[in-house]
Amino acid sequence: MERKPIERPLGLAELHDRFRRIALRVGLVGLVLVGAAFFVSVITGGVNAESFLEAGIYTVILAAIALSAHRDFRVRLVLHAGLTLLFLAYWAFTYTEFRMGDIAVDTLLYPIFIPVFIAIGLDYRLQLALAPVHGVMIWLVTPLYVEVVPFGAETLLQQQILTATMACFCALLIVLLALVQISRQKTDERLVAVIIEKNRLATTDPLTGLLNRRAFLEMLESSAGKHPxxxxxxxxLNSFKPLNDQFGHAAGDAVLKAIAARLESHEAVISAARPGGDEFAAIIDPDLSAEETDKAIAAIYASLVHDVSWQDRLIHVGVSLGYAATSGAEGDIQACLGRADTAMRRVKAAGGGFGRYTAAIDAEAISASRLAISFPPALAAGHIRPALQPIVDARSKEIVCHELLARWTSSTGMRQPAPGEFIPVAEKLGLMNELLWTTLDQALKLWPHTSRSVSINISPGQLQTHNFVPKLRRIIDRHGFAAGDLVLEITENVALRNLSANAEALQEARRAGMKIALDDFGTGYSSLSLLSRLPLDILKIDHSLVHAASRNGDSTETAILRGALRLSHELGLVSCAEGVSSEEMALQMKIFGADQIQGFWVGRPQLVTPGSAPVKLAS
Incomplete structure (x- = not known):
């Protein structure tokens, strides 16, 4: 069975790799030196049975060190044990040679320095332990050497002084090695501490100590590989910003730390993270059954919503928790995070609590989330294209204007998400102006009709955009459209948001020569007040009144419709009936006094395409 590698922290792993490379070189270089020495002995005729034994022991020790480093198996233990045995074996054979009188002039040089070279690779504790051994062995062999080679020590006292000096010197060499090794180990420890701290800061949230987003995603990938x-x-956290505003950021930090501690300490949580702000994420124990998981989630929620004590105060903590399970499919981690986030947002919109992701409930939110991701690149790639729907004179049936609409198409022209799906997404992303500039510029550039009047819809917030009206003027001027040919349609709901500022912005558009239409009239609650406060030119009657009047000739809706049309005439406004879907309805609107009509009977929205007739679309 293949041995699994030991997982080490980043700094320790680098240090271990360096140590392993050193051990491998020690083993291989040592084997080369032993082989070379043995080969020289063979050539010079100095080989005997003891030489074979000595070379064999050295070879076994050095091969064990090299193999251990190559296989990454207990490298430090094998290297230290091997070098210690090598040190002792060398002295055993050397002392034996001295005792047998196998001494030459240079014989003493080898035992002085070779054990020092062996001791270089040892831990400082072993070096300090072997230093006296080395000194004692030098003290033992030096007199034997002096008997053969006087070395300037002819009296007994001189021999004793020389022996003691050599022994102390050689022991001191290894002690100096140990001091260097101590300094090096301390440097390595500091380096490892720095690397570990750097890695901790890169993978954890500095405030709570939990994993950050990147580390949590890595943990998810790792856990997904182990559990299906x-x-x-x-x-x-609910209302976290008001909490900061009321108590200060120190209190907010205390709450975040408390939530992190509670989450991390719960027995059902195997890993927790703070992706950012007041958001937290957790991996639930995969060994729990579905029922046990639901109970664990309830327990986690209960532990999180306890009040947090801070400076003799109790701060209430509200929490919204959503959870979801992976499907086991490859690449489902990110999707599961999205589902859990969707469930959390649903719970938060309901006032807090906890809830599991349910496809039947949350699928619509997931779809909107996907649209939010795909809409910006689709707009940039030109897949959001302009469409025009005609508005005609109720009496002559001649086209007097076109309403500019947007349609999402693929590169092949096939229809994609409906406007009711992507327009709210564009508004949420703050891309309504970009959508308007893009579609208006394309429509005017490829204008396919003789009628030169175009009506555009204005969404919430657009009127308050800096330079909104000047930008419109630049676009229509570039294509030779007069300002009087541009109609801005604003709904009651839009107008009522910051009414004074909207009225001022519409006055600016009016002064620039543009016309103003109140769209969907009759669906709100303050329509009459808007008629007196907004600078209007056109009143567009909502299709719901038009259809109701068509179905019930003497109904209340019919009376309201007739009254709205009369009111528009008395105010000097052009009236337009929306939603006309049949010839009978068109005739009825003419009889009721509508100036203009719009609807599918008049014409469906058509894509503006270069060099060809517009493509008709279903609504």
Missing amino acids: ELTLAFID
């Missing part, structure tokens, strides 16, 4: 199904929880 994981349950992920996504947590958001």
Whole structure:
């Protein structure tokens, strides 16, 4: 069975790799030196049975060190044990040679320095332990050497002084090695501490100590490889900004730390993270059953919503928690995070609590989330294209204007998400102006009709955009459209948001020569007040009144419709009936006094395409 590698922290792993490379070189270089020495002995005729034994022992020790380093198996232990045995074996054979009188002039040089070279690779504790051994052995062999080679020590006292000096010198050499090794180990420890701290800062949230987003995703990938199904929880604190505003950021930090500690300490949580802000995420114990997981989530939620004590105060903590399970499919981790986040947002919108992701409930939110991702690149790639729907004179049926609409198409022209799906997404992303500039510029550039009047819809917030009206003027001027040919349609709901500022912005557009239409009239609650406060030119009657009047000739809706049309005439406004879907309805609107009509009977929205007739679309 293949041995699994030991997982080490980043700094320790680098240090271990360096140590392993050193051990491998020690083993291989040592084997080369032993082989070379043995080969020289063979050539010079100095080989005997003891030489074979000595070379064999050295070879076994050095081969064990090299093999241990190559296989990454207990490298430090094998290297230290091997070098210690090598040190002792060398002295055993050397002392034996001295005792047998196998001494030459240079014989003493080898035992002085070779054991020192062997001791270089040892831990400082072993070096300090072997230093006296080395000194004692030098003290033992030096007199034997002096008997053969006087070395300037002819009296007994001189021999004793020389022996003691040599022994102390050689022991001191290894002690100096140990001091160097101590300094080096301390440097390595500091380096490892720095690397570990750097890695900790790169993978953890500095405030709470939990994993950060990147490290959590790595943990998810690792856990997904070990478990076929994981349950992920996504947590958001309710009203965290007001809490900061009321108590200060120190209190907010205390709350975040408390939530992190509670989450991390719960027995059902195997890993927790703070992706950012007041958001937390957790991996739930995969060994729990579905029922046990639900109970664990309830327990986690209960532990999180306890009040947090801070400076003799109790701060209430509200939490929204959503959770979801992976499907086991490859690449499902990110999707599962999205599902848990969606469930959390649903729970938060309901006032807090906890809830599991349910496809029947949350699928619409997931779809909107996907649209939010795909809409910006689709707009940039030109897949959001302009479409025009005609508005005609109720009496002559001649086209007097076109309403500019947007349609999402693929590169092949096939229809994609409906406007009711992507327009709210564009508004949420703050891309309504970009959508308007893009579609208006394309429509005017490829204008396919003789009628030169175009009506555009204005969404919430657009009127308050800096330089909104000047930007419109630049676009229509570039294509030779007069300002009087541009109609801005604003709904009651839009107008009522910051009414004074909207009225001022519409006055600016009016002064620039543009016309103003109040769209969907009759669906709100303050329509009459808007008629007196906004600078209007056109009143567009909502299709709901038009259809109701068509179905019930003497109904209340019919009376309201007739009254709205009369009111528009008395105010000097052009009236337009929307939603006309049949010839009978068109005739009825003419009889009722509508100036203009719009609807599918008049014409469906058509894509503006270069060099060809517009492509008709279903609504």
